[in-house]
Amino acid sequence: xxxxxxxxxxxxxxxxxxxxxxxxxxxxxxxxxxxxxxxxxxxxxxxxxxxxxxxxxxxxxxxxxxxxxxxxxxxxxxxxxxxxxxxxxxxxxxxxxxxxxxxxxxxxxxxxxxxxxxxxxxxxxxxxxxxxxxxxxxxxxxxxxxxxxxxxxxxxxxxxxxxxxxxxxxxxxxxxxxxxxxxxxxxxxxxxxxxxxxxxxxxxxxxxxxxxxxxxxxxxxxxxxxxxxxxxx
Amino acid sequence: xxxxxxxxxxxxxxxxxxxxxxxxxxxxxxxxxxxxxxxxxxxxxxxxxxxxxxxxxxxxxxxxxxxxxxxxxxxxxxxxxxxxxxxxxxxxxxxxxxxxxxxxxxxxxxxxxxxxxxxxxxxxxxxxxxxxxxxxxxxxxxxxxxxxxxxxxxxxxxxxxxxxxxxxxxxxxxxxx
Numbered sequence: 001x002x003x004x005x006x007x008x009x010x011x012x013x014x015x016x017x018x019x020x021x022x023x024x025x026x027x028x029x030x031x032x033x034x035x036x037x038x039x040x041x042x043x044x045x046x047x048x049x050x051x052x053x054x055x056x057x058x059x060x061x062x063x064x065x066x067x068x069x070x071x072x073x074x075x076x077x078x079x080x081x082x083x084x085x086x087x088x089x090x091x092x093x094x095x096x097x098x099x100x101x102x103x104x105x106x107x108x109x110x111x112x113x114x115x116x117x118x119x120x121x122x123x124x125x126x127x128x129x130x131x132x133x134x135x136x137x138x139x140x141x142x143x144x145x146x147x148x149x150x151x152x153x154x155x156x157x158x159x160x161x162x163x164x165x166x167x168x169x170x171x172x173x174x175x176x177x178x179x180x181x182x183x184x185x186x187x188x189x190x191x192x193x194x195x196x197x198x199x200x201x202x203x204x205x206x207x208x209x210x211x212x213x214x215x216x217x218x219x220x221x222x223x224x225x226x227x228x229x230x231x232x233x
Numbered sequence: 234x235x236x237x238x239x240x241x242x243x244x245x246x247x248x249x250x251x252x253x254x255x256x257x258x259x260x261x262x263x264x265x266x267x268x269x270x271x272x273x274x275x276x277x278x279x280x281x282x283x284x285x286x287x288x289x290x291x292x293x294x295x296x297x298x299x300x301x302x303x304x305x306x307x308x309x310x311x312x313x314x315x316x317x318x319x320x321x322x323x324x325x326x327x328x329x330x331x332x333x334x335x336x337x338x339x340x341x342x343x344x345x346x347x348x349x350x351x352x353x354x355x356x357x358x359x360x361x362x363x364x365x366x367x368x369x370x371x372x373x374x375x376x377x378x379x380x381x382x383x384x385x386x387x388x389x390x391x392x393x394x395x396x397x398x399x400x401x402x403x404x405x406x407x408x409x410x
Binding site for chain 1: 238241242245246247249250251253254263267270271274275319320342345346349350360361364365392395396399
């Protein structure tokens with residue numbers, strides 16, 4: 001029985017200690033919010049609700065105007081608030097597609113693009129060994145969160161490119177567990193990616209324009225993966 | 234609050250991984266984890282041994298996870314395949330192994346993890362608390378507020394199931410050598 005206990009301990013530890021990318025500070029903020037909500041007496045006050053909503057909108061717009069491009073969500077409307085060089089403000093709108101939460105497989109590039117409210121990046125460079133076209137799938141979670149996976153597999157060689165929008169919160173950190181083998185790698189125009197290494201492959205993670213990217217590669221040299229990352233447009 | 238934050242940051246990942254293994258769903262696992270920390274925060278004064286904070290929150294989280302699992306078991310689990318891969322995919326194998334043994338080792342390990350992943354939520358709860366959080370049977374019983382006998386019998390069942398699975402795996406792979 002002791003041998004069995006040893007095997008269970010060894011595997012359960014490996015399973016639960018495996019790296020899961022988590023933005024800890026964001027979780028803590030969510031925890032604090034929940035704690036406050038728990039402490040508040042539940043009273044319905046429509047007047048207060050309107051004031052809070054208006055304040056949130058004002059704060060959002062003020063924040064939006066200070067940055068180059070900011071995204072916001074209102075019902076099914078996706079808005080870009082942009083400040084022009086002349087100081088003018090342009091609000092462009094796009095109505096979001098309505099679809100149920102779930103996983104959608106075998107999509108075409110155009111279908112995937114039409115189903116997300118953010119700008120999907122198309123890989124311009126793919127190593128020759130990998131087949132084309134790729135398998136494209138989309139996982140839709142609670143609106144408007146969604147993740148698109150572009151997958152190329154050729155026997156042992158595989159490449160997965162994941163793109164996931166992160167709502168309106170910005171400046172999120174990428175959580176890397178203490179014991180995970182990782183390093184930072186500058187790729188292009190000041191963009192730095194986190195590389196998690198395993199004997200079986202490499203995982204590259206970065207956040208760009210509020211979209212979280214993950215490139216998972218097996219049996220592909222690192223230089224080739226960097227070309228793939230630099231070719232995402 | 235600052236001290237609690239330190240605990241939160243230290244244990245969030247492991248408690249979350251615990252919930253995810255039971256619930257097989259990212260959103261539900263996050264819900265269970267946050268609720269567990271909220272409960273822990275309000276009941277912090279009842280914790281006898283500060284050293285056991287992580288295991289204590291994990292015990293609360295596993296209880297909540299099982300409740301959530303029971304409420305949602307009729308729903309098809311979203312992204313379950315991804316979660317399954319997260320827990321059963323093996324990337325690392327020792328360098329000094331022959332390719333054939335390396336392959337068998339990897340496949341065997343994968344099968345063991347699949348067996349653990351496939352346990353029922355209650356059995357997984359016991360296995361996690363016992364083997365990952367290093368709690369004794371009486372400690373598990375106290376934290377879950379159940380009799381020690383129930384803990385012992387659940388762990389016995391879990392071990393038996395895994396032992397049976399391991400025997401089959403071992404037999405199958407021995408055939409290959």
